[in-house]
Amino acid sequence: MIRKLLQKVFKRKKTADTASDSLFRLCVIPVKHHGIHRNQISSCALKITQELQKAGFSAFVVGGAVRDLLLGLEPKDFDVATNATPEQVRSVFRRSRIIGRRFRLAHVMCGLETVEVSTFRGPSPDNAHPLGVNDSTDQHGRLLHDNVFGSQEEDAIRRDFTMNALFYDPATEEIHDYLNGYEDIRSGALRIIGEPVSRYREDPVRMLRAVRLAAKLGLQMDPETAQPIGDLAPLLQNVPASRLFDEMLKLLLSGHSLACLVDLRARGLHHGLLPMLDIILEQPMGERFITLALKNTDERVLQNKPVSPAFLFASLLWHEVLASWNSYKAHGEKPSVALYKAMDDVLAKQQKNLAIPRRFSATIQEIWIMQPRFESCTGRGPFRLISHPRFRAAYDFMLLRAESGETSAEIASWWKDFLSANQEQRDKMIQTLPSPKKRKRRSRRKSTSNKIDVSEKAVS
Numbered sequence: 537m538i539r540k541l542l543q544k545v546f547k548r549k550k551t552a553d554t555a556s557d558s559l560f561r562l563c564v565i566p567v568k569h570h571g572i573h574r575n576q577i578s579s580c581a582l583k584i585t586q587e588l589q590k591a592g593f594s595a596f597v598v599g600g601a602v603r604d605l606l607l608g609l610e611p612k613d614f615d616v617a618t619n620a621t622p623e624q625v626r627s628v629f630r631r632s633r634i635i636g637r638r639f640r641l642a643h644v645m646c647g648l649e650t651v652e653v654s655t656f657r658g659p660s661p662d663n664a665h666p667l668g669v670n671d672s673t674d675q676h677g678r679l680l681h682d683n684v685f686g687s688q689e690e691d692a693i694r695r696d697f698t699m700n701a702l703f704y705d706p707a708t709e710e711i712h713d714y715l716n717g718y719e720d721i722r723s724g725a726l727r728i729i730g731e732p733v734s735r736y737r738e739d740p741v742r743m744l745r746a747v748r749l750a751a752k753l754g755l756q757m758d759p760e761t762a763q764p765i766g767d768l769a770p771l772l773q774n775v776p777a778s779r780l781f782d783e784m785l786k787l788l789l790s791g792h793s794l795a796c797l798v799d800l801r802a803r804g805l806h807h808g809l810l811p812m813l814d815i816i817l818e819q820p821m822g823e824r825f826i827t828l829a830l831k832n833t834d835e836r837v838l839q840n841k842p843v844s845p846a847f848l849f850a851s852l853l854w855h856e857v858l859a860s861w862n863s864y865k866a867h868g869e870k871p872s873v874a875l876y877k878a879m880d881d882v883l884a885k886q887q888k889n890l891a892i893p894r895r896f897s898a899t900i901q902e903i904w905i906m907q908p909r910f911e912s913c914t915g916r917g918p919f920r921l922i923s924h925p926r927f928r929a930a931y932d933f934m935l936l937r938a939e940s941g942e943t944s945a946e947i948a949s950w951w952k953d954f955l956s957a958n959q960e961q962r963d964k965m966i967q968t969l970p971s972p973k974k975r976k977r978r979s980r981r982k983s984t985s986n987k988i989d990v991s992e993k994a995v996s
Contacts, residue, residue, distance in 0.1 A: 561714070562689070562712055562713070562714055563712075563713040563714070563716075563718070564710050564711070564712055564713075565710060565711040565712075565713060565718055566709075566710055567709035567710065570606060570711050570718065572602070572605045572606065572704060572709065572711070573709060574706040574707075574709055576605055577597055577601075577614060577704075577706050578613075578614045578649065578651070579646065579649075580614070580644070580646035580647070580649040580650075580651050581597055581601075581614035581615075581616055581651050581706075582706050583646060584616050584629070584644050584646075584651055584653060585597065585616060585705075585706050585707070586706070586707070587628055587629065588616075588618050588620055588625070588628060588653075589707060591620070591624075591628050593618050593619055593620040593624070594618060594619050594688065595616055595617070595618040595620075596616065596617050596618070596688075596703035596704055596705050596712065597614055597615070597616060597703075597704040597706060598615055598616065598617040598654075598700075598701075598702070598703050598704070599615050599617075599695070599700050599702075600612075600613075600615070600700060601613065601614045601615060601704075602702040602703070602704045602711065603699045603700060603702065603717075603721065603753075605704075606702075606718070606721050607721065607753060613651075613652075614651055615651065615652045615653075615654065616644075616651055616652070616653045616654070617653075617654050617655075617656060617688075617691060617703065618653060618654075618655060618656070619655065619656050619685075619687075619688070620653075620655065621655050621685065622634045622640050622641060622642045622653075622655060625642040625644070625653050625655075626642055629642075629644045631644065631645040631646070632644040632645065632653075639654075640655075641653060641654040641655065642654075655685050656685060656686050656687060656688055656690065656691035657684065657685065657686055657690065657691050657694040658684050658685055658686015658687065658690040658691070658694070659684065659686065659690060659693075659694070688703065688712070689714050692714040692715055692729075693714070693715070693729060693730070694729075695729060696728065696729065696735070696739070696742050696745060697717075697726060697727060697728055697729060697745075697746070697749070697761075698715045698716055698717035698720045698727045698728075698729055699717045699720055699721050699726065699727075699749075700717070701713075701714065701715050701717050701729060702717045702718060715729055724754070724755050724756055725755065725756055725758055726746060726749055726750050726753075726755040726756065726757045726758060726761060727758040727760075727761055728742065728746070728758070728760075728761040732760055732761055732763070732764050733764050733768065736764060736765070736768050736771065737768070737771065740768065740771035740772045740774065740775050741772075741775055741779060741780070741783050743765045743768065743769070743771075743772070743803075743805060744772070744780075744783045744784070744787060744800075744805065745783065746761060746762070746765070747765075747787070747796055747799045747800055747803070747805065748783075748786060748787045748790050748792075748796055750799070751790065751792040751795040751796045751799060752790045752791065752792050752796075762803075765803050765805065766803050766804045766805075769803065769804045769805050769807060770807070772805065772809065773889075776891075777887070777888065777889060777890055777891035778891040780809065780889065780890050780891070781890040781891050781892060781893070784809060784810075784890060785845055787800075788830075788833065788845070788848055789833070789837055789843055789845070789848075790837070791834050791837035791838045792834060793830045793833055793834055793837075793848075794827065794830040794831055794834060797810075797826075797830065809889055809890065810852055810853075810886075810889075810890075821855075821940060821941060821942055822855040824940045824941065825851070825854070825855065825936065825937065825940040825942060826851065826852065826855075828936055828939055828940055829848065829851035829852070829936060830851075832936070833848055844899070844929060845896055846895075846896040846897075846899035846900050846903070846929070847899075847903065847929050847932070847933065849892060849896060849900055850899075850900040850903045850904060850929075850933060851933070851936065853882055853883075853886060853900070854904070854933075856882045857875075857878045857879055857882050857904055858878075860877070860878035860881050860882060861874050861875050861878035863878075864877050864878055871908065872908075875904070875905065875908070876905075879901055879904055879905075883897055883900070883901070899926060899929065902924075902926040902929075902930065903926060903929050903930045903933050906921065906924065906926065906927070906930035907930065907933065907934060907937070909921050910930075910931075910934045910943075910947060910951060911944075911947060913947070913950055913951075913954075913965075913966070914966060915966070918951075918954060918962075918966065919962075922955070931951065931955075934947075934948065934951070935948055950965075953965070
């Protein structure tokens with residue numbers, strides 16, 4: 537019904553590509569219907585589209601920014617698509633650079649803002665049909681190179697989901713829609729463009745993106761879009777670990793990480809990403825800990841509070857470390873040595889799946905290393921601990937462990953009181969604790985005299 541209404545309301549233009557003319561038609565949606573005005577576009581993106589159009593090129597704001605504005609959300613960034621090549625974009629803007637190998641594009645800088653400008657993509661010359669994409673793929677169908685330029689319609693067809701294939705022209709304030717993306721947004725449907733299996737094979741990360749967008753935007757996945765995901769989950773093992781980390785980070789910081797991970801696990805996508813989730817979520821204590829960590833993260837994201845990726849991954853991997861730590865201690869290792877070995881094992885295993893940057897892994901290790909130190913509340917230990925640069929993250933982590941029932945609530949309560957106390961009160965708190973029993977040291981002099989006695993007896 538919505539489609540028929542749109543056909544009556546919106547003017548339609550035939551596309552130049554006769555091969556797909558029977559399947560796709562350009563639907564131009566005026567501002568009086570979609571409600572997006574140019575003053576909602578960032579000044580940098582607006583300037584870029586204006587300058588490119590002045591230079592004789594077409595230029596549109598595309599993708600997630602248009603989608604979010606239609607959904608009443610504030611876009612995090614604005615991307616621009618144009619028929620200008622990266623070199624031509626570079627010639628128009630002095631403050632710009634060309635980046636990428638698999639997908640070449642330009643970054644244009646305006647003050648502190650950077651806008652990504654991509655050239656319309658097209659199908660490989662070997663493909664007769666725009667949906668039959670086969671540009672330099674590996675044996676699994678994953679695209680290795682994607683620098684074939686094409687028309688605006690071909691670029692729309694090459695995008696992942698229909699809602700991300702909308703082009704907004706700030707000059708006319710019109711939206712160009714080739715694939716019913718506007719209709720899908722209004723009906724709350726997440727639909728992949730083209731044949732789902734081949735599109736997921738091109739880029740397996742699209743499966744993670746589908747889960748994230750459905751949870752974040754409150755959309756229902758189209759049955760054909762959702763059906764092959766479970767069977768194709770092993771393809772994620774062929775994606776570079778660094779790219780998987782970036783996509784997982786977006787998912788975990790979406791503000792709906794708990795819903796996303798539950799969906800990931802339900803569809804079998806956690807294998808090869810966070811394999812330990814399958815074990816953790818089946819253990820009552822581990823499930824409670826992970827649930828609390830993700831819930832707290834989601835609340836902070838939705839309140840626009842800062843979130844530490846290192847803290848989040850430290851939480852997700854902690855129970856794997858704990859299991860390994862206990863195993864090493866059971867085999868006779870000293871607690872400190874056992875903890876270091878457990879951390880190394882877990883992070884080494886995870887690096888094969890997610891390339892966690894060193895700036896995060898170093899913080900993760902510091903958070904874990906400090907956990908046993910919270911159990912010592914005597915002497916100068918607490919004072920040294922609170923002076924550590926990562927104390928606050930480690931402290932919050934300890935509180936999370938206490939809330940989940942993993943560690944003593946009394947210890948958490950003591951630390952809360954200790955941090956809220958002044959210096960004099962802290963000294964008294966330390967003094968009132970029972971002193972640790974000291975082992976009696978054997979007198980060196982007595983030991984020497986015993987040796988003399990023994991030697992004398994030996995002589996006699």
